[in-house]
Amino acid sequence: MAVTIRDVAHACGVHVSTVSRTFSAPHMVNAETRTRVLTVAEQLGYRPNRAARSLTTGRTHNLGLIVADLANPFFPPLIKAAQATARARDYHLFVADTDEDPAKEEELVHAFSKQVDGIVLCSPRSSNKALEKLVETLPFVLVNRRLRGVTTVVMDVARGARTAMEHLAGLGHRRVALVSGPSGSWTSGEIRKAVTDVPGLETVVIGPNAPTEEGGVSVAGQVAAAGVTGVLAYNDLVAIGLIEGLDELGVGVPGDISVIGIDGSITGRLYRPKLTTVAMPTADAGRMAVDLLITSMSAATVLETHLVVRESTAPPKGPP
Amino acid sequence: MAVTIRDVAHACGVHVSTVSRTFSAPHMVNAETRTRVLTVAEQLGYRPNRAARSLTTGRTHNLGLIVADLANPFFPPLIKAAQATARARDYHLFVADTDEDPAKEEELVHAFSKQVDGIVLCSPRSSNKALEKLVETLPFVLVNRRLRGVTTVVMDVARGARTAMEHLAGLGHRRVALVSGPSGSWTSGEIRKAVTDVPGLETVVIGPNAPTEEGGVSVAGQVAAAGVTGVLAYNDLVAIGLIEGLDELGVGVPGDISVIGIDGSITGRLYRPKLTTVAMPTADAGRMAVDLLITSMSAATVLETHLVVRESTAPPKGPP
DNA sequence: TAACGTGCTGCAACCAGTTGCAGTAACAAT
DNA sequence: ATTGTTACTGCAACTGGTTGCAGCACGTTA
Numbered sequence: 001m002a003v004t005i006r007d008v009a010h011a012c013g014v015h016v017s018t019v020s021r022t023f024s025a026p027h028m029v030n031a032e033t034r035t036r037v038l039t040v041a042e043q044l045g046y047r048p049n050r051a052a053r054s055l056t057t058g059r060t061h062n063l064g065l066i067v068a069d070l071a072n073p074f075f076p077p078l079i080k081a082a083q084a085t086a087r088a089r090d091y092h093l094f095v096a097d098t099d100e101d102p103a104k105e106e107e108l109v110h111a112f113s114k115q116v117d118g119i120v121l122c123s124p125r126s127s128n129k130a131l132e133k134l135v136e137t138l139p140f141v142l143v144n145r146r147l148r149g150v151t152t153v154v155m156d157v158a159r160g161a162r163t164a165m166e167h168l169a170g171l172g173h174r175r176v177a178l179v180s181g182p183s184g185s186w187t188s189g190e191i192r193k194a195v196t197d198v199p200g201l202e203t204v205v206i207g208p209n210a211p212t213e214e215g216g217v218s219v220a221g222q223v224a225a226a227g228v229t230g231v232l233a234y235n236d237l238v239a240i241g242l243i244e245g246l247d248e249l250g251v252g253v254p255g256d257i258s259v260i261g262i263d264g265s266i267t268g269r270l271y272r273p274k275l276t277t278v279a280m281p282t283a284d285a286g287r288m289a290v291d292l293l294i295t296s297m298s299a300a301t302v303l304e305t306h307l308v309v310r311e312s313t314a315p316p317k318g319p320p
Numbered sequence: 321m322a323v324t325i326r327d328v329a330h331a332c333g334v335h336v337s338t339v340s341r342t343f344s345a346p347h348m349v350n351a352e353t354r355t356r357v358l359t360v361a362e363q364l365g366y367r368p369n370r371a372a373r374s375l376t377t378g379r380t381h382n383l384g385l386i387v388a389d390l391a392n393p394f395f396p397p398l399i400k401a402a403q404a405t406a407r408a409r410d411y412h413l414f415v416a417d418t419d420e421d422p423a424k425e426e427e428l429v430h431a432f433s434k435q436v437d438g439i440v441l442c443s444p445r446s447s448n449k450a451l452e453k454l455v456e457t458l459p460f461v462l463v464n465r466r467l468r469g470v471t472t473v474v475m476d477v478a479r480g481a482r483t484a485m486e487h488l489a490g491l492g493h494r495r496v497a498l499v500s501g502p503s504g505s506w507t508s509g510e511i512r513k514a515v516t517d518v519p520g521l522e523t524v525v526i527g528p529n530a531p532t533e534e535g536g537v538s539v540a541g542q543v544a545a546a547g548v549t550g551v552l553a554y555n556d557l558v559a560i561g562l563i564e565g566l567d568e569l570g571v572g573v574p575g576d577i578s579v580i581g582i583d584g585s586i587t588g589r590l591y592r593p594k595l596t597t598v599a600m601p602t603a604d605a606g607r608m609a610v611d612l613l614i615t616s617m618s619a620a621t622v623l624e625t626h627l628v629v630r631e632s633t634a635p636p637k638g639p640p
Numbered sequence: 641t642a643a644c645g646t647g648c649t650g651c652a653a654c655c656a657g658t659t660g661c662a663g664t665a666a667c668a669a670t
Numbered sequence: 671a672t673t674g675t676t677a678c679t680g681c682a683a684c685t686g687g688t689t690g691c692a693g694c695a696c697g698t699t700a
Contacts, residue, residue, distance in 0.1 A: 002434075004685090005687060006686080015649065015651075016686090017649075017652095017687095017688080018648090018649060019687095020687060020688060024687090025688095028647090029648070048686085048687075050434060051370075051371045051374040051375045051686080052655090052685070053687055054687095055371045055372050055375055055686080056654070056655050057655090057687090057688070062414075069400075070400040071397055076393075077390075077391055079390055079415070080389075080390040083417065084417075087416065092435065093414060093415060094412050095403060095415040097403065108407075111407070114322075114367055115371070324657080326657095334680090336656090336657080336658095337657095337658080337680065337681080338678090338679060338680080341658090341679090345659095348678075348679095349678070350678060350679085371655090371656080372656035372657035372658085372685090374685095375655090375658090375684095376656090376657060376684075376685050642699105642700090643699085645696105646698095647695095647697105648693105648696105650693080651692080651693095652689100652691095652692105653688105653689090653691105654688085655688085658684085658685085659684085660681105660683090660684105661680105662682105663680080663681095664679085666675105666678105667674100667675085668675075669674075670672080670674090
């Protein structure tokens with residue numbers, strides 16, 4: 001079988017506890033002994049058994065990362081950054097997605113709870129009440145959800161959304177629509193609150209709506225019928241679908257209606273028109289969430305967003 | 321602390337081993353006792369400690385999934401399917417990416433090796449020799465790489481690529497280019513072998529090349545200078561970048577040059593032109609890879625690919 | 641010289657399960 | 671009545687580390 005701590009101890013002529021300490025509490029062992037143990041361990045190819053270690057210490061050096069939908073391009077950069085950060089700290093990352101289902105969220109947390117030291121929960125769809133029960137079972141970091149007493153990384157989507165609406169107003173639009181997201185989304189609520197009172201802009205809210213390309217396509221009819229000249233969509237995927245759906249209805253973007261997305265996940269340069277969007281630092285969020293979880297710093301971190309103006313927005317057609 | 325097997329045993333008036341067996345070998349314990357143990361365990365909220373279990377059994381019920389680049393849209397659907405399949409079998413999935421770096425591949429395998437029961441390695445970039453050493457350390461399933469003696473799931477990219485080239489030939493193209501992938505890619509080699517002898521078609525090979533959008537952009541000059549009227553790109557990302565790069569050079573797609581991608585990861589309907597591509601069943605691959613790993617069936621599974629003709633291909637401009 | 645502190649190491653219990661072996665009771669076969 | 675078989679259950683060793691406590695050698699201080 002694999003080489004254990006006892007093999008190393010025997011080969012060095014020291015007790016197992018000394019070997020153990022050279023790895024988990026190096027300062028407690030004589031420098032000379034330590035180097036001897038380390039070299040022997042090295043040449044024997046010794047690797048500590050994490051299962052055994054976590055049995056006594058209670059910590060696994062594993063983290064869980066739960067996202068709403070792995071196939072949503074918003075998440076992969078976040079996951080990638082989170083994974084890299086975890087690796088750099090000698091942690092491993094379980095990744096799972098909930099298919100936008102609050103029940104699965106809860107189920108996954110329970111499944112993870114015994115074998116991770118903490119969980120990063122991204123864009124949860126559960127109610128505050130349900131979340132509050134979950135977060136007391138083990139360390140948590142929430143991404144894009146604020147909850148009192150819980151470490152949080154949120155992107156300042158409110159400011160970004162407001163800037164987007166002001167951009168539309170600045171282009172001369174007077175009546176615009178907000179296509180909101182799924183009902184459990186905190187982000188969606190933030191956006192809604194932030195954009196209702198932009199000076200000179202009348203905003204109609206459409207939704208809740210699935211945060212997918214299909215969701216965007218299917219909502220195109222309502223948008224076209226709403227008598228608006230501009231739209232802010234819940235995310236880029238919805239914006240893309242919406243543009244496609246409008247196109248099928250003979251409504252041009254940005255000729256007839258301007259469309260802005262949120263999250264900046266659609267980076268492809270080839271989209272026509274290129275999507276004006278509120279970019280989010282998703283990789284930063286993933287990195288920070290893992291860092292916060294590991295260091296167990298309790299904090300509420302807010303990351304800035306910014307408007308990226310591309311081609312899907314233009315002044316409205318006629319005079320108002 | 322948490323409720324252990326001993327708490328349950330005590331509450332039931334049976335020995336710990338009986339409780340243990342009701343979970344890990346139910347047939348060895350009396351039906352009556354079993355139900356009693358189960359109900360008590362349930363109401364005490366007992367959950368077996370995986371660390372303790374894996375210490376004695378040697379199996380962790382964890383799997384590793386390693387991909388070349390999480391941000392490449394080819395992988396998320398595969399990961400999503402793999403994760404769902406693992407969950408359904410009560411396995412957890414560690415996910416990691418290598419940033420296309422063979423050295424990281426090796427490093428990750430070693431990092432995982434002590435705490436997973438097996439690894440799904442997708443699109444490895446390591447040499448055969450390096451891979452052969454890796455796969456003998458623990459159970460492996462390779463995706464999109466054939467290696468003798470190793471369980472494998474590959475997509476029949478050769479046939480798909482050939483069909484794509486025949487599509488170009490059918491449109492009247494006579495001289496075309498293949499933009500190949502990174503040097504470590506088995507898929508790239510398969511494609512190259514498959515497309516060199518298509519009747520009526522002269523093929524120039526460009527590359528190796530980074531499998532990213534930027535890779536596509538940067539290779540546009542070579543493609544434009546190659547005197548070809550059609551291109552097969554290593555993957556959709558490269559194809560997209562290539563189209564953009566050609567556009568910047570004033571070369572129209574498909575007006576001047578037809579472009580075909582491979583993998584079907586770019587599903588956005590909004591791309592202009594919509595990309596003709598060889599679609600791959602990535603979700604199936606993820607699901608099957610995990611299934612094969614868990615059941616430890618040794619097999620070489622080949623999944624079909626198919627050509628999706630969209631808008632990036634057209635007949636060549638003038639007469640040959 | 642005695643008392644004390646310091647730095648290192650060994651001892652052994654402990655974490656939460658699993659499992660080979662042995663023991664027991666009930667029943668069937670001889 | 672004896673033996674054998676079957677079906678369960680208990681005992682205890684074992685997995686591979688961690689850690690509180692004790693012991694020991696050595697140097698310091700009173």
